[in-house]
Amino acid sequence: MEIDLSQFSQVFFEESLEGIDVMESELLNLDVNNPDEEAINTIFRAAHSIKGGSATFGFSQVANYTHLLETLLDEIRDGRRQMTNEHQDMLLLSVDLLRNMFDALMRKIDFDDPLLAQLEKQFTIEIAKGTKEAAPEEPDSSNDTLVEQEATGLLHWAIDFQAGIDILRCGNDPYLMFNELRQLGELSVSLAEHSSPEFNDIDPEACYLNWRLELITDQPLERLKEVFEWVEDECTINYSSSPASDDNSERDDELPNIEPDEATIPQEQQGSETVLSQLESNKVDEAQELKPKAVSQAKTPETSSIRVSIDKIDLLINMVGELVITQAMLGQIGQQDEIDEESLISLKQGLEQLATHTRDLQESVMQIRMLPISFAFNRFPRLVRDIGQQLGKKVNLVLKGEDTELDKTVMEKIVDPMVHLVRNSLDHGLETPEERLAKGKSEVGTITLNAFHQGGSIIIEIIDDGAGLDTDRILRKAREKGLVGQEEELSTEAIHKLIFKPGFSTADAVSDLSGRGVGMDVVRRNINELNGSIELKSTQDKGSRFTIRLPLTLAILDGQLIRVGRHIYVVPLVSIHESLQVEPNKINRLSDGHELIQLRNEYLPVIKVYQEFCHTSDAKEIKDGLVMVVDSNNEKIGLLVDELLSQQQVVIKSLEDNYNRVPGVSGATILGDGTVALIIDVTGLVSMAGITNMKEHAA
Amino acid sequence: MKKILAVDDSASMRQMVCFTLKTAGFDVTEACNGDEALKVAQQGEYDLVISDVNMPIMDGLTLIRNLRTLPNYKFTPLLMLTTESGTEKKQEGRSAGATGWIVKPFNPDQLLATVRKVLG
Numbered sequence: 001m002e003i004d005l006s007q008f009s010q011v012f013f014e015e016s017l018e019g020i021d022v023m024e025s026e027l028l029n030l031d032v033n034n035p036d037e038e039a040i041n042t043i044f045r046a047a048h049s050i051k052g053g054s055a056t057f058g059f060s061q062v063a064n065y066t067h068l069l070e071t072l073l074d075e076i077r078d079g080r081r082q083m084t085n086e087h088q089d090m091l092l093l094s095v096d097l098l099r100n101m102f103d104a105l106m107r108k109i110d111f112d113d114p115l116l117a118q119l120e121k122q123f124t125i126e127i128a129k130g131t132k133e134a135a136p137e138e139p140d141s142s143n144d145t146l147v148e149q150e151a152t153g154l155l156h157w158a159i160d161f162q163a164g165i166d167i168l169r170c171g172n173d174p175y176l177m178f179n180e181l182r183q184l185g186e187l188s189v190s191l192a193e194h195s196s197p198e199f200n201d202i203d204p205e206a207c208y209l210n211w212r213l214e215l216i217t218d219q220p221l222e223r224l225k226e227v228f229e230w231v232e233d234e235c236t237i238n239y240s241s242s243p244a245s246d247d248n249s250e251r252d253d254e255l256p257n258i259e260p261d262e263a264t265i266p267q268e269q270q271g272s273e274t275v276l277s278q279l280e281s282n283k284v285d286e287a288q289e290l291k292p293k294a295v296s297q298a299k300t301p302e303t304s305s306i307r308v309s310i311d312k313i314d315l316l317i318n319m320v321g322e323l324v325i326t327q328a329m330l331g332q333i334g335q336q337d338e339i340d341e342e343s344l345i346s347l348k349q350g351l352e353q354l355a356t357h358t359r360d361l362q363e364s365v366m367q368i369r370m371l372p373i374s375f376a377f378n379r380f381p382r383l384v385r386d387i388g389q390q391l392g393k394k395v396n397l398v399l400k401g402e403d404t405e406l407d408k409t410v411m412e413k414i415v416d417p418m419v420h421l422v423r424n425s426l427d428h429g430l431e432t433p434e435e436r437l438a439k440g441k442s443e444v445g446t447i448t449l450n451a452f453h454q455g456g457s458i459i460i461e462i463i464d465d466g467a468g469l470d471t472d473r474i475l476r477k478a479r480e481k482g483l484v485g486q487e488e489e490l491s492t493e494a495i496h497k498l499i500f501k502p503g504f505s506t507a508d509a510v511s512d513l514s515g516r517g518v519g520m521d522v523v524r525r526n527i528n529e530l531n532g533s534i535e536l537k538s539t540q541d542k543g544s545r546f547t548i549r550l551p552l553t554l555a556i557l558d559g560q561l562i563r564v565g566r567h568i569y570v571v572p573l574v575s576i577h578e579s580l581q582v583e584p585n586k587i588n589r590l591s592d593g594h595e596l597i598q599l600r601n602e603y604l605p606v607i608k609v610y611q612e613f614c615h616t617s618d619a620k621e622i623k624d625g626l627v628m629v630v631d632s633n634n635e636k637i638g639l640l641v642d643e644l645l646s647q648q649q650v651v652i653k654s655l656e657d658n659y660n661r662v663p664g665v666s667g668a669t670i671l672g673d674g675t676v677a678l679i680i681d682v683t684g685l686v687s688m689a690g691i692t693n694m695k696e697h698a699a
Numbered sequence: 700m701k702k703i704l705a706v707d708d709s710a711s712m713r714q715m716v717c718f719t720l721k722t723a724g725f726d727v728t729e730a731c732n733g734d735e736a737l738k739v740a741q742q743g744e745y746d747l748v749i750s751d752v753n754m755p756i757m758d759g760l761t762l763i764r765n766l767r768t769l770p771n772y773k774f775t776p777l778l779m780l781t782t783e784s785g786t787e788k789k790q791e792g793r794s795a796g797a798t799g800w801i802v803k804p805f806n807p808d809q810l811l812a813t814v815r816k817v818l819g
């Protein structure tokens with residue numbers, strides 16, 4: 001039967017990557033000196049499944065490598081070998097290596113990393129060091145010679161088969177075995193002498209029979225033994241052979257004449273090692289075959305998939321059902337020629353239901369893309385462990401709110417900024433154990449990752465109990481770089497905000513970890529691009545807390561519709577503080593043409609939206625229109641608009657995909673009446689307006 | 700049509716086994732661990748159970764041991780899928796009540812040959 005195994009590859013890749021993640025997290029949680037049995041079992045199972053699958057689906061490189069892992073883990077599991085820190089490190093390196101191997105497999109390119117050979121060697125040496133019983137199985141080769149010796153011309157075999165008493169109870173059926181033998185040659189079966197117990201003592205489920213089987217075949221003994229392979233330990237089977245009467249070949253002297261398929265059948269059955277080595281020998285050819293293809297296929301985009309629980313799907317189907325019912329109800333009203341009062345009421349009811357169902361449906365569809373944030377958090381134990389070791393710092397990582405759900409795309413994009421922040425905390429935040437003890441703190445530092453929902457947003461906090469920000473050093477650096485005037489005094493809060501400025505990095509020497517020039521400004525920009533914001537609170541010697549606020553999804557936005565002239569724009573609701581009419585005496589004009597308004601005890605720059613987008617508007621001056629106070633990079637700023645319209649959820653359509661990137665605009669949406677409204681990118685608008693240092697303006 | 704219950708925690712292996720057997724005209728039901736398989740097996744009568752050995756929650760050997768205690772599965776062929784070519788695991792399987800084993804990696808043809816061997 002021709003079955004294309006490659007159709008199962010994608011599922012295999014996905015489950016293997018999940019297995020690798022499990023291995024990693026279990027390894028990280030493992031107490032090497034006293035490993036938890038179930039944890040070792042879980043790690044073993046993951047390696048074992050990957051090995052089995054990769055061998056089945058023909059990924060021999062992975063199969064060979066995971067075989068080594070599996071062997072070592074099996075010995076640890078059985079208690080034949082004591083787990084060591086070295087094992088843990090080797091296994092963790094293997095986790096990385098396997099991820100890269102799978103990445104290469106998915107992109108259909110060759111995997112060629114010197115680390116593979118190096119680790120393979122390390123594992124082989126380690127395994128060889130250990131228990132003697134783990135020696136590679138050699139009987140295979142002796143079997144081969146047996147095959148060669150026995151495979152000759154036609155032989156007359158006499159097989160005495162004494163079935164074990166329990167053979168039937170294991171689901172084995174002698175009749176089926178005889179049938180299999182019959183396919184190998186000419187078979188005659190006769191019942192041999194046997195001893196059954198007294199009638200009253202007969203167990204109806206037991207087998208008391210013996211048989212004599214006579215078979216004329218050209219098949220080797222190994223093939224015959226294979227028929228009884230499953231029962232050979234509990235049955236007594238004697239084989240004897242003589243040349244078949246019509247065959248005069250002198251088999252002891254002659255070299256065997258093996259047909260190709262005769263030789264391959266038993267070999268294939270000998271188990272994974274043999275097949276693996278066969279795959280190994282094919283590897284070179286495969287690799288060469290693949291190479292020319294690899295160039296063209298390297299760019300094949302990987303289809304990313306998402307696992308959704310049945311509950312969510314059921315809910316969705318339920319919603320659609322409701323929607324169909326509502327549609328039917330509305331359809332009925334639509335068929336009436338005239339609408340009387342009664343049907344008007346049911347029309348309104350129907351529309352209300354439609355609104356409810358649409359909202360529910362939308363929510364459930366959104367739910368599908370939601371994944372628990374543990375997917376993002378899970379990589380941090382490893383990161384913290386590795387970097388902590390590298391820096392000689394003792395760190396305890398605490399994860400909270402791992403079940404908090406977040407859109408898959410948002411999650412993918414927030415990981416890098418989080419990694420940066422955690423690295424920063426490790427590198428600059430936490431002190432060395434000595435420093436901590438000197439400060440009277442516990443020598444083990446704590447980094448906490450916390451996630452929770454607040455309103456329509458998700459909040460992610462990265463908290464450390466380290467040294468906190470060194471305000472003097474930051475201010476000194478900012479003055480050196482000309483970001484702050486020499487005489488200018490700033491509040492602590494303002495100093496903290498300096499670290500988000502482009503080009504600001506306090507690291508005196510660029511270290512391997514953080515402080516490589518890509519600074520916090522990139523982190524902030526990445527988060528802003530997700531319509532999110534980041535805040536920082538820090539107390540010297542107590543620690544720092546970064547708070548990231550993100551929308552739950554990128555597909556839908558809670559928006560405030562505004563009118564500028566005859567154009568309608570959408571402003572993300574999250575960034576709006578308030579809207580007000582400004583009295584003329586609260587408006588100040590600066591020498592560079594920018595205008596400020598006084599709001600309570602703050603001065604805010606105002607951007608005239610109509611000017612930036614070149615529209616004609618009703619309100620040319622601040623006093624004639626409305627000022628909407630919005631947030632841009634944690635600074636308040638006013639937008640002059642003509643009118644506030646409704647608030648509504650809008651579906652975000654990418655402008656870039658459909659048209660071009662437009663400054664000051666983050667996307668577009670289609671309103672209820674079919675018109676297109678652009679979504680304002682507040683931060684972009686601020687830079688368009690040329691307001692670079694708002695504090696300077698305000699001062 | 701013969702009914703087969705295929706048990707494996709690996710979705711790809713499960714898919715492969717089921718696809719192969721369905722293509723060959725068997726009626727196949729899936730389960731992803733021993734515990735689930737035991738429940739499924741009790742609800743229907745299967746002519747053959749093929750089970751992986753290493754699985755979470757309930758492993759394949761425990762499944763086989765449990766199945767053998769059920770009147771319906773006293774004589775039913777129960778095959779285990781194992782990567783261990785060593786005799787130890789096979790012995791363990793035999794004493795648990797397994798009819799036989801299929802050694803991984805196997806190709807669809809080998810799987811079918813073994814299945815036909817026990818189903819006649």
